[in-house]
Amino acid sequence: MFDFNTLRRDWLANPRADILAGIVVALALIPEAIGFSIIAGVDPRVGLYASVAIAIVISFTGGRTGMISAATAAVAVLVVPLVRDHGVEYLFAATILMGIIQIIAGLLRLDLLMQFVSRSVITGFVNALAILIFMAQLPQLIGMGWETYAMVLAGLAIIYGFPRLTKAVPSPLVAILLLSAISIALVLPVNTVGDMGKLPQGLPSFVWPDVPLTLETLGIILPYALTMAAVGLLESMLTAQIVDDMTETDSNKRRECQGQGIANMASALVGGMGGCAMIGQSVINITSGGRGRLSTFVSGAFLLFLLAVLGPYVGQVPMPALVAVMIMVSIGTFSWNSIPNLRRHPWTSSAVMLTTVVVVVATHDLAQGVLAGVLLSGIFFAGKVQRMFAVQRNASADGQAVTYTVSGQIFFASVDRFARAFEAEEAAQKVLIDMTAAHFWDISAVAALDKVVARLRRGGSEVDTIGYNRASADIIDRFALHDKTGFEIGAVPH
Structure with a gap:
C-alpha cells in the first residue's frame, strides 16, 4: 500500500543534500569499480555496471536509507578462480544464485546473527577498514611527482576548509571539480580515472548467463555463490550498523538482506558482478549530507549518466582528487577513541578489537577478521561466565x-x-x-x-x-x- 509519509521520509526529506551527496559518491565509485574489476579479472564495465545496478535497485529494496551498495573488493577477490577457470558467464550465474541465497537468508532471519557480533568486533572492523582504505591509496602516492602530492594536499585542504565558508555544497564535490579544472587547464602530469581502465560507452543491456542449466554447473557455482552471499551479507550488516550509529537511527536488517539479494540478481542480469554495502562510500554519503534513499539512487543514476554521456570528461578526473576524498574517508572512518580506550577498556575487549584489526589487515579479508573477533569474544565470554x-x-x-x-x-x-x-x-x-x-x-x-x-x-x-x-x-x-x-x-x- 502506498504510504506518502514513508515516501516523504525516505525520499523527499532533504532532496538537495541527497542529490549532491549522491553525485560525490558516483564520482568516487568509478575508480574503485574499475579496480575491483581488475581484481576479479573481468572487463571494467562488469564492475561499473554492477555499481550502477546495485545502487539503483538497493535504493528501493534496501532496509538502511543513506547506505551505499555497489561492486566491492570483498566479493571481487572471491571470484578470481571462478572467472579464471570457467569464464565471466559463470560469474553472472553465480551472482544470480548469490542473490537467491541472500533472499532466503532474509526470509530465515539470519540477520539476527548480528546480535553475536560485539561492539569490540565492530570497532575492529571499522578500524581495519579505515586502514585498508588508506593502504589502497598508496599505489597512487608512491613514486609520483610533486604535482600529485600537491594536489592531494590541496584536496584535503578544500575538504576540511571549505565547510568553514559554507556547507551548502559538499566539500568533497568542490575538491573534485576544482582540482579537475586545474589539472585539465594546466595539463598536469598526474594519473587520471581514464588511466585506471577503459570506461564503457552506452547503456547496459539485459544479459542472461550463457551457461548450461545442469547439476554440473550448479556444482561449479554453488560454493562461490554461498561464499559471496555470506561475505556480502556480513559486510552489509556491519556497515548498516555503523550507519545506524552515525545517523542515530535504526534500520531494517531483514529487509536489507533481501534487498541485497534482489540488487545482486539485477546486477548479474545487466552484465555486472556481485557486490554489497560499502563503508567508505557510505561514509562519504553521510558526511556529504546524504540520508535518504534518494542519495543512494542518485549515486547509481548519476554514475550511469557519467558513463553514458560524460565518459571522456570523467576519464580526465585526476586521481589525486579522489585519493584526497578517500583519505578523508579513512580518517573519518577510523575510531580514534579506540586508541585511548585500549587502556580504559577491559583487556579482553581490547584484545578482541586488535585481533579483528590484525586479521583483516593481514588477510585483506573482512569475513576472516570478523570471524576471528567473534570467536575470541565467545571464548572470553565463556571464560568470564565460567568464573x-x-x-x-x-x-x-x-x-x-x-x-x-x-x-x-x-x-x-x-x-x-x-x-x-x-x-x-x-x-x-x-x-x-x-x-x-x-x-x-x-x-x-x-x-x-x-x-x-x-x-x-x-x-x-x-x-x-x-x-x-x-x-x-x-x-x-x-x-x-x-x-x-x-x-x-x-x-x-x-
Whole structure:
C-alpha cells in the first residue's frame, strides 16, 4: 500500500543534500569499480555496471536509507578462480544464485546473527577498514611527482576548509571539480580515472548467463555463490550498523538482506558482478549530507549518466582528487577513541578489537577478521561466565548431613569445576544440593549433575536436590538420567 509519509521520509526529506551527496559518491565509485574489476579479472564495465545496478535497485529494496551498495573488493577477490577457470558467464550465474541465497537468508532471519557480533568486533572492523582504505591509496602516492602530492594536499585542504565558508555544497564535490579544472587547464602530469581502465560507452543491456542449466554447473557455482552471499551479507550488516550509529537511527536488517539479494540478481542480469554495502562510500554519503534513499539512487543514476554521456570528461578526473576524498574517508572512518580506550577498556575487549584489526589487515579479508573477533569474544565470554560460579559446603554437627549451595551458571565451560566440588564427599549419609541460585544451561550441565548424583548414591549417600528455576527444571526433566525434578514453583526436594 502506498504510504506518502514513508515516501516523504525516505525520499523527499532533504532532496538537495541527497542529490549532491549522491553525485560525490558516483564520482568516487568509478575508480574503485574499475579496480575491483581488475581484481576479479573481468572487463571494467562488469564492475561499473554492477555499481550502477546495485545502487539503483538497493535504493528501493534496501532496509538502511543513506547506505551505499555497489561492486566491492570483498566479493571481487572471491571470484578470481571462478572467472579464471570457467569464464565471466559463470560469474553472472553465480551472482544470480548469490542473490537467491541472500533472499532466503532474509526470509530465515539470519540477520539476527548480528546480535553475536560485539561492539569490540565492530570497532575492529571499522578500524581495519579505515586502514585498508588508506593502504589502497598508496599505489597512487608512491613514486609520483610533486604535482600529485600537491594536489592531494590541496584536496584535503578544500575538504576540511571549505565547510568553514559554507556547507551548502559538499566539500568533497568542490575538491573534485576544482582540482579537475586545474589539472585539465594546466595539463598536469598526474594519473587520471581514464588511466585506471577503459570506461564503457552506452547503456547496459539485459544479459542472461550463457551457461548450461545442469547439476554440473550448479556444482561449479554453488560454493562461490554461498561464499559471496555470506561475505556480502556480513559486510552489509556491519556497515548498516555503523550507519545506524552515525545517523542515530535504526534500520531494517531483514529487509536489507533481501534487498541485497534482489540488487545482486539485477546486477548479474545487466552484465555486472556481485557486490554489497560499502563503508567508505557510505561514509562519504553521510558526511556529504546524504540520508535518504534518494542519495543512494542518485549515486547509481548519476554514475550511469557519467558513463553514458560524460565518459571522456570523467576519464580526465585526476586521481589525486579522489585519493584526497578517500583519505578523508579513512580518517573519518577510523575510531580514534579506540586508541585511548585500549587502556580504559577491559583487556579482553581490547584484545578482541586488535585481533579483528590484525586479521583483516593481514588477510585483506573482512569475513576472516570478523570471524576471528567473534570467536575470541565467545571464548572470553565463556571464560568470564565460567568464573561466575561457586559451591559452598555446610555440614551438620555430627557430619552426617551436608548441604551444598550452588550459585552461578552451569554450562559446558563450568561443569568440571561443578563436578570437582563434590569429589571429596564420601562420609555423609544425607546430601542436599540447593540449586536456588544456580542455572543449568545445556546438556553438559545436566550430564555433570547426573554423574555427581550417581556417584554419591553409589557411595551410600541419600541425595536430594532442591530449588531449580523453571528453565533448569525443564532441561533436567528432559535429559537427566538419574534425577528428575518433579518441578513446582519453589524448592521441591525429591
